Amino acid sequence: MGSKWRKMKLALGSNLCVFVPRTLENSPPSSDCDSTERFSDAALLSPAHWGSSRPSTPIPSSHALSFSKSGTKSSKQTCSICLTKMKQGGGLAIFTAECSHSFHFHCVVSNVKHGNQICPVCRAQWKEIPVQGPNLDPPPGRVSVGPAGWNQTVVRRLPPPRRDLSRRLIVPLCQAPEPGVFDDDELLGNQTVCAESSCNKNSVDGDSTKIIQMETYPEISAAPKSKSYDDFTVLVHLKAAASDKRQNCTGNQVSLSQFSRTPRAPVDLVTVLDISGSMAGTKLALLKRAMGFVIQNLSSSDRLSVIAFSSTARRLFPLRRMTDTGRQQALQAVNSLVANGGTNIAEGLRKGAKIMEDRREKNAVSSIILLSDGQDTYTVSGSGVNQPQPNYQLLLPLSMHTKDESGFQIPVHSFGFGADHDASSMHSISEISGGTFSFIETEAVIQDAFAQCIGGLLSVVVQELQVAIECVHPNIHLGSLKAGSYPSHLMAGGRTGFINVGDLYADEERDFLVSVNVPVEPSSNSTPLLKVRCVYRDPITKQTTILESDEVRIKRPEMGEQQGVVSVEVDRQCNRLQAAKAMSQARIAAEQGDLAGAVTILEKCRMTLSQTVSAKSHDRLCIALDAELKEMQERMTSRHVYEASGRAYILSGLSSHSWQRATARGNSTDSSSLFQSYQTPSMLEMLSRSQATFLGSPSAQRLLQPLLSCGSQPKAR
Template sequence: MGSKWRKAKLALGLKLCVFVPRTLDESPPPSSSVDDLSERLSNAALLSPSNWDACSRLPMTPTPSSHGLRLSRSGSKSSKQTCSICLTKMKQGGGQAIFTAECSHSFHFHCIASNVKHGNQICPVCRAKWKEIPMQGPGLDPLPGRAAINPIGWHQNDALMTVVRRIPPPRRDLSRRHIVPLFQAPEPRVFDDDESLGHQPVLPDQSSSSNTVADTSSVRAVEIKTYPEVSAAARSNSYDNFTVLINLKATANITTQNLSINQTSLPQLSQAPRAPVDLVTVLDISGSMAGTKLALLKRAMGFVIQNLCSNDRLSVIAFSSTARRLFPLRRMSDTGRQQALQAVNALIANGGTNIAEGLKKGAKVMEDRKYKNPVASIILLSDGQDTYTVNSSGGNQPQPNYQLLLPWSINGGDNSGFQIPVHAFGFGTDHDASSMHSISETSGGTFSFIETEAVIQDAFAQCIGGLLSVVVQELQVGVECIHPSLCLGSLKAGSYPSRVTVDRHTGFIDVGDLYAEEERDFLVSVNVPAESSSNETSLLKVRCIYKDPLTKKMVTRESNDVRIERPEIVGQEEVSIEVDRQRNRLHAAEAMALARSTAEQGDLVGAASILENCRRLLSETMSAKSNDRLCLSLDAELKEMQERMASRHVYESSGRAYILSGLSSHSWQRATARGDSTDGSSLVQSYQTPSMAEMLNRSQAMLLGSPSTQRLIQPLWSFGSQPKPR
């Protein structure tokens, strides 16, 4: 076998990775040698956790020699003809398979097979539409209705082809409509072919009614706390901008486990009931993703797939010059996971970067789905600039208007007030941070900046750790003035939509989903009138209305009245540390936004000065003087942003993305991955929840347990993982 193998390699002269995955219900071929080969190919396609560490050693896609066939390339380089895809010379009869299309243009067979794999039936050179396209390889069925094209120069009778032809193809179960063949069928016009939902985990429900009820027995609830800036104010004085802090925290019966990197088995997430998720991942597989980036992206997607349960559904969109849905929304059962891993493992990087097309297709999957899980989200990842612009209004340099690409039900334009978030991940020095941030901001998602591609998996892990722990949906906060002379001044809610009624007695904030143990802080300013004789003044009442994703019931929670004492004389009283802390957070976020705007106008010195002034002001606050950890972390973050404005090159390559990720994190009060140079172990993570931290620890435990990745993986975050101080 070894001698035949060497002869096959020399005869073919191809740089080709052959993956022929085995389905769960297949039996191995009779020949022992074929069994060994098939097993190796199957293992490569599955990318099981035990094999993920092998991926990082490869300069290209994760196809280690122990798990698949990789043939060397030894074709002649003297030919004048050049493949328009890989831009290398080719010569017929020189050991390389060549495909000549009906438009007379020729390409390496393995290059054009990769190009048409995702449905591209247009010549890359002349843009002619082909009626016939090449197969991926011998023994695989062509597209329905398409003729199989035999590539010129393919050796049909050598030992290797004999072995490959004997490997059984994946068996198709005609009773199931969600099997993904290796060669994708044409996409339907409407993506309503999503797999039906499984048994939903629910809490005891006495009634199917969705009427609003008082929350007296729900395991999941929203805790409401309020903090006036001072507890007492002189009776004879009035105050125009008296601040009240509203703190909300989603509670849940979810417990976390202590994790150790040295654990031999990966820890399991708690088995408490949770809302199942519909997740669509939109992945950049353009030419710039080739090599280690694609290998690590595949491993990160493997981690995501392995951590979804059988009631969660996943669909994957891959985009380069065009976009392709690899498979419809499918439940991540054992079979679903295997097929998803096979589809992801087969991805090949080439072409341009059409973020707009990928985003439209991902949104269409969500828009057209027949069934809906309670939680839905889109994950978008790209490392490059969108090379296909979308019409935009105004501006000398029109940028893609991604809001126009999102259906109303996703961007909140249907007046529901809530939307399907797109969590955008940009990494490297060449991604379009402004556009990625715009996408996330428009949809209510977060923007993460991954400076080193090796932390893609950690970034995904933190994100899905939150998505898999949603306990509150469609949360709306209502603030009502109690005293008849009170008026609302402002609602400082970051990026959350807020509004105040005309009489300024009532205000509302649309919050949306909350993860388990996630918190939100909002500052409300009111005018406090003078009192003639009363010893106290009732200021506000806070009401929360939200949907429990398991019971589907609407729940109402109300706070106690916010009151302050009104003595005749008040001594010197310090401002509440909780209020001071949140003021610092808002001041820092405002400074970041102003510095970013100044930097975009070309004034880096002025931008750095804005950040420096903010640091100085923060240092003089009560929080800073008491060594408040949030204040310390804000100072470190502002300092990091200053350093990333050292020059135009530094700002363009990382400063802009770092600031935008920080703005996203603070405006939504949700954790994001950011850069690779801030030591998270010494700083407080204000927004990371226990579920997010647990999933992140799972990822790090797996990665750091592999010797091949210990030198590569440095998962450094914008903040640490300690609980938020109170």
């Protein structure tokens, strides 16, 4: 399946050799690879013509707007709004629009309620729309066909659309007014995942109850008594427990995630989606498919709200639990989206933050996902050579870059899509809020990128994690805490330092390098250096746990005796930080127009890393770092290549290393990629589910078959 998936993504990214029959249910695929057309639909890649981004003129139907009354072809198709099959006699009325596409009647009514009078499949502007009323007789020729007692229906002729002449965009007529305060979130109810009475309290003793494992490594295990060090490195390594190895809390479970049968913390998720004009066509179709995947993989304990933005932003529905009803309504709302207008990222983020601020109740985990394929045309301009750097904090509400009472913020995981997005702005938004930045190079990777992200969010096992480092020896002081983007500080006197880590996903690892001085030790055979203490909260039991390490010591032999061995673990992490520093320096040089200098910086770093202890031992992380640096060099071969993908690729790499968390890079989220050093088993499981879902659908199989039979390699655009 991996080979098919890679070919599929390459084809979608290059618009090559993908044949779409005009009627997927009935027309056999052609073997002629020259007569091909791009695919797009509302959610299931239904057949459509996408010669341009403008809606095509519909062919008039003799039935105008009517219900199917017999087992026609349309009744056997899939409703592109709710993603389920349409069957005659299945208890649901079927509606055929004037453009000849059919849907469930209640799905169309929901679409209209959300302000959409454009066909989700072909984007034809409807002149008549269905409405539902309790005591109205249908006009002649508009007979309701459905179960007994179905509400009477009428078809209403739409007035000519009002236009905003300043922007020449059609203004939706039926948008429901939004409340001034978003305190209409669906209440959590009695959905406790795990009752405290059935869970054993974590303690320092007993490895079976620890959610975090902690280890420490000095850079060398022994140093001569007569030798001192001004910059001696100690590695603090943390790893969160796997979700299936947590304490047995199954006694009073009420609801479990579809993603895993083990208890987990429920999520409040707000997605902020770009539906500007540049998203029209295949982009929007695959975004809807990706959102459908997200919706289907949230449980009834999770809540979701969706913000769609173009020239302005609107909330499609309140923060709502993803029960069966909630999922259906969310799918209908997402599939009602139509792309047009400009790109107002700031307004979308403000509205997303307001949902989080105004909610009456809070789930244990909260996050915002932002996707955009363009520059914010309303707040700041994009960055580039000889352009002033905008204030990216203007794109974030104050609540997003300030901490709450617990000292932690709601992260924004941003996804820059395509060659025209403002990577600097999207990366800065994530850095300020504590989220990650991913670069989606081709539209075929959208669902995989979302899957990897929610695979992590749906597996949070640690919250509000803080690491404290304290010096033990009276003559030792801390020099620095190398923690990437995690906030850290040293107390006065340099004897104690703190790192605020926040959430950890199941199986996630964190590595922090601590620099200390080591004095001469004439009278002792060992020197105590540090003690490390972790304080964290269990998101399920709400209990706070303190975990302490043993003292970090090094042996102090006499001069001439056997010296300590260099730690490969410490050397590996030093290489990671050195590579990240080179990436940052290369980006600065590239932004100043010195691409040759940027390539030289990366090449020197590769040469330096190749001489290290861990590289010579063929350490996997070092191999991945070298491959990553080489890829960045190739994306700096020209100003055009750098602007199109190099900048975004470097920033997604910096985001990944600074947070030690997986991000999407370019056109790959494959687990086999060397660049995915931070992927967790939960992320990999969700990625596998995403790819299986896509390849397992009948429409995708029909798309794949002509591609695989062509036998030609995709060409670059």
